[in-house]
Amino acid sequence: MKKDVVVESFELDHTAVKAPYVRLIAEEKGPVGDVITNFDIRLVQPNEDAIPTSGLHTIEHLLAKLIRERMDGMIDCSPFGCRTGFHMIVWGRPSATDIAKVIKSSLEEIAQSTTWEEVPGTTIESCGNYKDHSLFSAKEWAKLILEKGISDDPYQRYLV
Ligand code: ZN
Numbered sequence: 445m446k447k448d449v450v451v452e453s454f455e456l457d458h459t460a461v462k463a464p465y466v467r468l469i470a471e472e473k474g475p476v477g478d479v480i481t482n483f484d485i486r487l488v489q490p491n492e493d494a495i496p497t498s499g500l501h502t503i504e505h506l507l508a509k510l511i512r513e514r515m516d517g518m519i520d521c522s523p524f525g526c527r528t529g530f531h532m533i534v535w536g537r538p539s540a541t542d543i544a545k546v547i548k549s550s551l552e553e554i555a556q557s558t559t560w561e562e563v564p565g566t567t568i569e570s571c572g573n574y575k576d577h578s579l580f581s582a583k584e585w586a587k588l589i590l591e592k593g594i595s596d597d598p599y600q601r602y603l604v
Pocket of ligand 1: 501570571572573
Protein backbone atom coordinates (compact mmCIF):
# COMPACT_ATOMS: atom_id res chain seq x y z
CA MET A 445 0.00 0.00 0.00
CA LYS A 446 1.25 3.49 -0.88
CA LYS A 447 1.83 6.03 1.90
CA ASP A 448 1.79 9.83 1.68
CA VAL A 449 -0.73 9.98 -1.16
CA VAL A 450 -1.46 13.61 -2.09
CA VAL A 451 -5.04 14.40 -3.16
CA GLU A 452 -4.97 17.80 -4.83
CA SER A 453 -8.49 18.76 -3.70
CA PHE A 454 -7.49 18.47 -0.04
CA GLU A 455 -4.49 20.75 -0.61
CA LEU A 456 -6.71 23.60 -1.79
CA ASP A 457 -7.30 26.31 0.85
CA HIS A 458 -11.10 26.30 0.85
CA THR A 459 -11.17 29.58 2.82
CA ALA A 460 -9.24 31.41 0.07
CA VAL A 461 -11.56 30.73 -2.87
CA LYS A 462 -14.40 32.91 -4.14
CA ALA A 463 -17.31 30.86 -5.51
CA PRO A 464 -18.99 30.45 -7.93
CA TYR A 465 -16.00 29.49 -10.08
CA VAL A 466 -14.54 26.85 -12.38
CA ARG A 467 -10.97 25.78 -11.57
CA LEU A 468 -8.66 23.62 -13.65
CA ILE A 469 -7.40 20.96 -11.23
CA ALA A 470 -5.08 18.97 -13.47
CA GLU A 471 -4.41 17.50 -16.89
CA GLU A 472 -3.40 13.85 -16.87
CA LYS A 473 -2.00 11.72 -19.68
CA GLY A 474 -2.85 8.01 -19.92
CA PRO A 475 -0.46 5.22 -20.97
CA VAL A 476 -1.34 5.60 -24.68
CA GLY A 477 -1.18 9.40 -24.65
CA ASP A 478 -4.84 10.32 -24.24
CA VAL A 479 -5.33 13.43 -22.12
CA ILE A 480 -8.10 13.96 -19.57
CA THR A 481 -8.68 17.19 -17.67
CA ASN A 482 -10.21 17.56 -14.19
CA PHE A 483 -12.21 20.59 -13.10
CA ASP A 484 -13.52 21.89 -9.78
CA ILE A 485 -17.00 23.32 -10.50
CA ARG A 486 -17.63 25.26 -7.27
CA LEU A 487 -21.16 26.61 -7.25
CA VAL A 488 -21.49 27.92 -3.69
CA GLN A 489 -19.02 29.25 -1.11
CA PRO A 490 -17.38 26.44 0.91
CA ASN A 491 -18.32 26.39 4.61
CA GLU A 492 -20.91 29.13 4.10
CA ASP A 493 -23.47 27.48 1.81
CA ALA A 494 -24.39 23.97 0.66
CA ILE A 495 -27.00 23.03 -1.92
CA PRO A 496 -29.66 20.77 -0.32
CA THR A 497 -29.49 17.17 -1.51
CA SER A 498 -32.73 17.11 -3.52
CA GLY A 499 -31.84 20.23 -5.53
CA LEU A 500 -28.24 19.11 -6.04
CA HIS A 501 -29.49 15.70 -7.19
CA THR A 502 -31.77 17.27 -9.80
CA ILE A 503 -28.98 19.63 -10.96
CA GLU A 504 -26.75 16.55 -11.31
CA HIS A 505 -29.28 14.74 -13.53
CA LEU A 506 -29.83 17.87 -15.64
CA LEU A 507 -26.12 18.65 -16.05
CA ALA A 508 -25.55 15.09 -17.32
CA LYS A 509 -27.77 16.02 -20.27
CA LEU A 510 -27.20 19.77 -20.67
CA ILE A 511 -23.38 19.61 -20.67
CA ARG A 512 -23.38 16.84 -23.31
CA GLU A 513 -25.72 18.94 -25.47
CA ARG A 514 -23.21 21.81 -25.30
CA MET A 515 -19.81 20.12 -25.69
CA ASP A 516 -18.08 16.87 -26.67
CA GLY A 517 -15.79 14.86 -24.42
CA MET A 518 -17.57 14.94 -21.07
CA ILE A 519 -16.71 11.81 -19.08
CA ASP A 520 -18.31 12.59 -15.72
CA CYS A 521 -19.75 15.40 -13.63
CA SER A 522 -20.53 14.29 -10.07
CA PRO A 523 -21.45 16.25 -6.92
CA PHE A 524 -18.96 16.81 -4.10
CA GLY A 525 -19.97 15.20 -0.80
CA CYS A 526 -19.81 18.68 0.79
CA ARG A 527 -22.61 19.72 -1.64
CA THR A 528 -20.83 22.91 -2.75
CA GLY A 529 -20.38 21.85 -6.36
CA PHE A 530 -19.23 19.20 -8.82
CA HIS A 531 -16.11 17.43 -9.98
CA MET A 532 -15.99 17.26 -13.78
CA ILE A 533 -13.70 15.08 -15.91
CA VAL A 534 -13.41 15.56 -19.68
CA TRP A 535 -11.39 14.17 -22.58
CA GLY A 536 -8.85 16.61 -24.02
CA ARG A 537 -7.85 20.08 -22.88
CA PRO A 538 -10.77 22.51 -22.69
CA SER A 539 -10.01 25.64 -20.65
CA ALA A 540 -11.69 26.67 -17.39
CA THR A 541 -13.27 29.49 -19.42
CA ASP A 542 -14.78 27.00 -21.89
CA ILE A 543 -16.21 24.91 -19.04
CA ALA A 544 -17.47 27.96 -17.11
CA LYS A 545 -19.43 29.10 -20.20
CA VAL A 546 -20.99 25.64 -20.59
CA ILE A 547 -21.98 25.54 -16.89
CA LYS A 548 -23.40 29.08 -17.07
CA SER A 549 -25.49 28.26 -20.14
CA SER A 550 -26.70 24.99 -18.57
CA LEU A 551 -27.74 26.74 -15.33
CA GLU A 552 -29.53 29.41 -17.37
CA GLU A 553 -31.61 26.72 -19.07
CA ILE A 554 -32.40 25.13 -15.67
CA ALA A 555 -33.39 28.49 -14.15
CA GLN A 556 -35.40 29.78 -17.09
CA SER A 557 -37.13 26.99 -18.93
CA THR A 558 -36.60 23.44 -17.67
CA THR A 559 -39.80 21.54 -16.91
CA TRP A 560 -40.14 18.43 -14.74
CA GLU A 561 -40.74 16.32 -17.86
CA GLU A 562 -37.29 17.37 -19.11
CA VAL A 563 -35.42 16.10 -16.03
CA PRO A 564 -33.83 12.77 -17.09
CA GLY A 565 -33.81 9.68 -14.92
CA THR A 566 -36.51 10.41 -12.35
CA THR A 567 -38.15 6.97 -12.23
CA ILE A 568 -37.56 4.10 -9.83
CA GLU A 569 -35.88 2.20 -12.68
CA SER A 570 -33.48 4.99 -13.71
CA CYS A 571 -32.31 6.55 -10.41
CA GLY A 572 -30.96 5.23 -7.12
CA ASN A 573 -33.07 7.60 -5.01
CA TYR A 574 -35.85 8.81 -7.31
CA LYS A 575 -37.97 10.28 -4.45
CA ASP A 576 -35.19 12.75 -3.55
CA HIS A 577 -35.45 15.29 -6.38
CA SER A 578 -36.50 18.95 -6.40
CA LEU A 579 -36.68 20.96 -9.60
CA PHE A 580 -37.90 23.95 -7.54
CA SER A 581 -34.72 23.83 -5.44
CA ALA A 582 -32.56 23.28 -8.54
CA LYS A 583 -34.06 26.36 -10.21
CA GLU A 584 -33.77 28.60 -7.14
CA TRP A 585 -30.13 27.62 -6.56
CA ALA A 586 -29.33 28.04 -10.27
CA LYS A 587 -30.74 31.60 -10.06
CA LEU A 588 -28.67 32.42 -6.94
CA ILE A 589 -25.48 31.08 -8.58
CA LEU A 590 -26.14 33.04 -11.81
CA GLU A 591 -26.84 36.25 -9.83
CA LYS A 592 -23.32 36.00 -8.38
CA GLY A 593 -21.82 35.06 -11.76
CA ILE A 594 -19.38 32.27 -12.59
CA SER A 595 -15.67 33.11 -12.59
CA ASP A 596 -13.02 31.19 -14.54
CA ASP A 597 -10.56 31.82 -11.68
CA PRO A 598 -10.97 30.50 -8.11
CA TYR A 599 -9.38 33.52 -6.38
CA GLN A 600 -10.34 36.50 -8.58
CA ARG A 601 -13.81 37.31 -9.88
CA TYR A 602 -13.31 37.06 -13.66
CA LEU A 603 -16.90 36.42 -14.73
CA VAL A 604 -17.65 34.60 -17.98
ZN1 ZN B 1 -30.32 9.99 -9.31
